[in-house]
Amino acid sequence: MMPTPDPNAGQPRAATDGDAPESGQKRKGFFRRLRERLNQGDSWLTYDLAHLLPGGKVGEEFIEEMETRLLTGDVGVDATSQIVSGLERKLWRDELGDSRAVIDTIRREMLEILTPCEAPLEIPPDIRPFVVLVVGVNGAGKTTTIGKIAHKLKADGRSVMLAAGDTFRAAAVEQLQTWGARNDVPVIAQHTGADPAAVVYDAFEAARARRVDVLLADTAGRLHTQENLMDELRKVKRVLGRLDADAPHEVLLVLDGGSGQNALLQARRFNEAVGVTGIAITKLDGSAKGGIVLAIARELGLPMRFIGIGESIEDLAPFEAGPFVDALLAAPAPGAPR
The missing domain is CATH 1.20.120.140 (SRP54, nucleotide-binding domain)
Known part of the structure; x- marks a missing residue:
């Protein structure tokens, strides 16, 4: 197990009491920012x-x-x-x-x-640890999404542990450890190149021993066309299934909202390979138009858990159909430049 580094000097600030659980006002603020940032x-x-x-x-x-x-x-x-x-x-x-x-x-x-x-992530109180396996391609924002979800769960009073299952890049482990320090949650990690299934196995055993509520497991980014790496994900699922017949309890696919129709192809392929149970769509700011959310919902009918619109810890929120559609259809302010 690698130690969690000191979060000082150049690391993100620690979560504070100001980062309170989401209120209705905060959710309204999030969707207002979404409306402003979409296109x-x-x-x-x-x-x-x-x-x-x-x-x-x-x-x-x-x-x-x-x-x-x-x-x-x-x-x-x-x-x-x-x-x-x-x-x-x-x-x-x-x-x-x-x-x-x-x-x-x-x-x-x-x-x-x-x-x-529209289906927010629900954590049953009688399942401990509730295991969320986070998957997706390189650059979709998996590790950042894990950190933000951990923050939300902690704010809701749940205990959380992170598993550094992306063993291909040392930077990925360091990034997850930074989020662990920021949220004051333990991170289970091994050396670069370690077997991801072994990391997740160790993390599950540690979470069970410590009676942790939620285990969030990171995985290496992989293209949906890389069959050998998809097999690796299947192995991680099998290992978890031996520890708990129902684990992972959630397979969360993180998609880059700016990747267009390629995100639909990714969703289709990951779902076929590992049985996706929830979607988080990130980076719905800048050039992203948001239409891909409709494409995935219409074709695959997968639960939409979260949407993200930026790097801030407040820029991830549970998906809500009504405010999202209102943001898509929002008219510009009178006289606003096009």
């Missing part, structure tokens, strides 16, 4: 409806433009077809009289896709 605060879908609806009339040309925007916004073929079909039904019934009716129809169809996938 720089200007809805890529609805930003110029007045121009697209000369005289307030909706026609086939308008429907085609909406379809193009949805597809280029990473919404995916299946979700786009559902939304466009909803618009077409309203058009045939002459119920799309103005831009408000258009937005309401799009919102309703999006909520129909997303609401069944």
Whole structure:
């Protein structure tokens, strides 16, 4: 077991009482920031409806433009077809009289896709340790997401342990240890190049001995096309299953929201390989449009656990369908630059 390093000098600040459990006000603040950061605060879908609806009339040309925007916004073929079909039904019934009716129809169809996938991570009190195996490709933000989830769990009064299952990079272990120090939680690690399954095995035994509530296990990033590395993940799952027939209790796939349709391919492949039970989508700021959330929900129906919009510890929150759709469809402020 490698010791947790001193968090001083250049490390992130320690969590304080100011980092309280999320209140309704904090959640509102998070989704306000999401709205501001998605495509720089200007809805890529609805930003110029007045121009697209000369005289307030909706026609086939308008429907085609909406379809193009949805597809280029990473919404995916299946979700786009559902939304466009909803618009077409309203058009045939002459119920799309103005831009408000258009937005309401799009919102309703999006909520129909997303609401069944709104599923916050729940930790049953009778399972200890509750094991969360975190998987994904390189650069998706797995380790940072683990650190933020650990912070939230600690704020909720749960005991947490981290397992440094990414043994390929020394920097990955150091990063996880930094998060451990920041959140005052133990980190179980071995030397670089160690068997990830052995690390997770040791971590589970330590968590069980210490009666820890939640074990968050990091894993090395891997492309969904690297079959040998996917086999390694399967091995980690098998080892956990020998320790507890129900473990891991959650397989959390972390996806980069800016990777577009490639995120859907990753979700499909990881789900086939290791049985994903939850999704966390990160980096929904900058150039990310957020449509990939709809694509994954429509095609795979996997539970959406978290969304992230930045590096701050406050920039990860449980997924909520209503505020998320409102952020996607938010109109720009009057006079705001496009």
